[in-house]
Amino acid sequence: MGLITLINHKSSFINLNYHNNQNLSFFIFFSSKSQQQKQPFSTSVETIVTLLKSCSKKTHLLQIHTQIIRTLLIRQQIILTSFLSCVALSPLHDLKYSNRFFAQIRKPDCFNFNTMIRAYSQSDSPLEGWKFYNGMRERGIRPNPLSSSFVLKSCTRISSLIGGRQIHARILQDGHQSDCLLLTTLMGFYAFCENGSDARLVFDEMPQRDTVAWNVLISCYARNGRTRDALSLFDFMQNPEYGSKPDDVTCLVALQACAHLGSLEFGERIHRYIDEHGYGDATNLRNTLIAMYSRCGCVDKAFRVFQGMSERNVVTWSAIIHGFAMNGHGRDAIEAFREMQRMNVPPDDQTFTGVLSACSHSGLVDEGLMFFERMRIEYGIAPSIHHYGCMVDLMGRAGYLDQAYELIISMTVKPDSTIWRTLLGACRIHRHVALGERVVSHLIELKAQEAGDYVLLLNMYASVNDWDKVADVRKLMKEKGIQTTPGCSTIELHGQVHEFVVDDDSHPQMKEILAMLDEIEKQLKIAGYVAEVSSELHKLSAHDKGFVLSYHSEKLAIAFGVLSTPPGKTIRVAKNLRICIDCHNFAKALSSVYNREVVIRDRSRFHHFREGNCSCNDYW
DNA sequence: CTAGGGTTAG
Incomplete structure (x- = not known):
């Protein structure tokens, strides 16, 4: 086809090709100016609109602008609208230009206002969109559901609960309360502001709920700690009464809930569901599966998923590194990191969080220091508070307490309570009372003292037999009413x-x-297990509540496991606090006497017990 | 004279 023929077929050609070769369509457009006048008017409009839609370069945009500004075309609303959308939204996203252009539009319509609101919702100053949202009312233009949707996005981005509530009220005023998509956005907003109950209220008010609406609710619950509710919704939504089918996103968010809860069986069920419904190839789902199995203490299963993947990205590698790390396989984590480098996948900050925590959980001090150094120098990644946290944990556990303290002081980011708490934990392990007290003063300064901190302090005093101080702390806790x-x-x-x-x-x-627990303790004692009661948390709760006998919850859970599962089956327990030394010894002894594998998940990692050994000997 | 909307990985 010759060029002339091409030009004659200009419009249709551009329509067909703009997405394949933008430069070519621009070439044809501008080399056929003389032809253009002969074209029927409507075709020209169509052509320009098509071009604007595909325009991703500022230079092209300016060319079109000069081209149309001299013609009558510029007065057509559709051209103005297309032009504004082109400047305001990505990839151009030029807010200065779009503001100027918007001002030129004599009668901006609802769509034009929405374009501006949307552009601002994606910008660095999301709240500027409010001006347009209010502006359209002042001009007597009724916002449509999309106006509210875009400005809600702005509120979500800066977590403005007040702003979002105002929009919620206006949605009701405007009579948009049956718009399913808008309400889903609203739910997402409440979910993001950690306001699960309001998200639920919106959900309940929805006239009909599709899978996405369920997904938002499940994701909201999974993120805000209501993991159990999240999982029950997975079944609930399939109830014939509602009849929504879980899709790939549902599986993803439900898997996150499983990971939180340590709910292996449910996670496996979702794994099967994924395979049965053909979502098995999705990388994001595989990555989440790796994380789920890891967080349920099954690195081998996580690794199997990992091995079965043909495409692995940073997230995949970081997930398996984290998995190895939290399950006490520090060396494997480091090996995975090396393999990742061999495959030329560049690591990011989260990869290093995994590597560093692997080092800290496995006591690899030199390696940890080396990776921390390499991260900054070789990869140019500025350490975040999480990286520092790993380093403090690593040095603290290894007994380099003062160096850990120095590191915190030297940080470029402001130390938060978590990092001080990490050091406090190390002070307790190494019975470094003086530093521990200093750390507590930092926590007090941050006004962030939690019950757990007092317990650590208490345990620290108890470990050096300073019972007077123990009594003081207890008194203090009582006075302050600390629960x-x-x-x-x-x-x-x-x-x-x-x-x-x-x-x-x-x-x-x-x-x-309780009877089973009694029996177990008897058996373990015969095998040489001695109860250790240095953990003051234990005594404290029993003492305060007037119980003579008080069992740690993990012991009850383990006893229940022995009672209700067949011999030889692995017992998996998840615990909200740190496991104490007594329960640690208990599980270790039980794993040999009862020949049971026991896996206990702590706040951050796993303790694997097998045949009287554990994965974390000196680093519990 | 016709455009834009909701959930999602480590």
Whole structure:
């Protein structure tokens, strides 16, 4: 086809090709100016609109502008509108230009206002969109559901709860309360502001709910700690009464909930669902599966998923590195990191969080220091508070307490309470009272003292037999009315999660469980297990509540596991607080006497017990 | 004279 023929077929040619070769369509457009006048008017409009839609370069835009500014075309609303959309939204996203252009439009319509609101919602100053949202009312233009949707996005981005509530009210005023998509955005907003109950209220008010709406609710619950509710929704939505089918996103967010809860059985069920419904190839789902299995203490399963993947990105590698790290396989984590480099996948900050935490959990001090150095120098990644946290943990556990303190002081980021708490934990392990007290003063300065901090302090004094100080701290806690978080352990059985809380005997089988625990302790004592009561948290809760006998929740959960599962089956327990040394010894002894593998998940990692050994000997 | 909207990985 010759060029002349091409030019004659200009419009259709551009329509067909703009997405394939933008430069070519621009070439044809501008080399056929003389032809253009002969074209029917409407075709020209169409052509320009098409060009604007595909325009991703400022120079092209300016060319079109000069071209149309001299013609009558510039007065056509559709051209103005297309032009504004082109400047305002990505990839051009030029807010200065779009503001100037917007001012030129004599009668901006709802769509034009929405374009501006949308452009600002994606910008660095999302709230500027409000001006247009209010502006359209002043000009007597009724906002449509999309106006509210875009300005809601702005509120979500800066977590403005007040702003979002105002929009919520206006949505009702404007009569848009049956717009399913808009309400989903609204739910997403409440979810993002960690306001699960309001998200739920919106959900309940929705006239009909599709899978996306369910997904938002599940994701909201999964992120805000209501993991159990999140999982029950996975089944609930399939109820014929609602009839929504979980899709790939549902699986993804549900898997996150499983990871949080340590709910292996449920996670495996979702894994099967994924394979049965043909979502198995999605990289994001595979990555989440790796994370889920890792966080349920099954690195081998995580690794199997990892091995089965043909495409692995940074997230994949980071997930498996984290998986190895939190399960005590520090060396494997480092090996995975090396392999990742061989495959030329550049690591990012989160990869290094995994590598560094692998070093800290496995006591690889030199390696940790080396990676910390390489991260900054070789990869130019500025350490975040998480990286520092790993380093403080690493140095602290290894006994380099003063160096850890120095590191915190030298940080470019402001130390948060978590990092001080990490050091406080190390002070307790190494019985470094003087530094521990200094750390507490920092926590007090941050006004961030939590019950757990007092407990650590208490344990530290107890470990050096300073009972006067122990009494002081206790008194202080009583005066301040500080409530300790009760220890809580969960164990999953046939898809049901059983929860055990210290001093709470509400479990229907509590009698049998206590009898079983008694029996176990007897057996373990014969094998040489000696109860250790240096953990003051233990005494404290029993003392405060007037119990003579008080069992840690993980012991109850383990006893329940022995009671309710066949011999040889692995017992998996998740615990909200740090495991204490006594329960650690208990599990270790049980793994050999009862020949059971025991896996306990702590706040941040796993303790694997097998045949009287554990994965974390000196670093519990 | 016709455009834009919701959920999602380590």
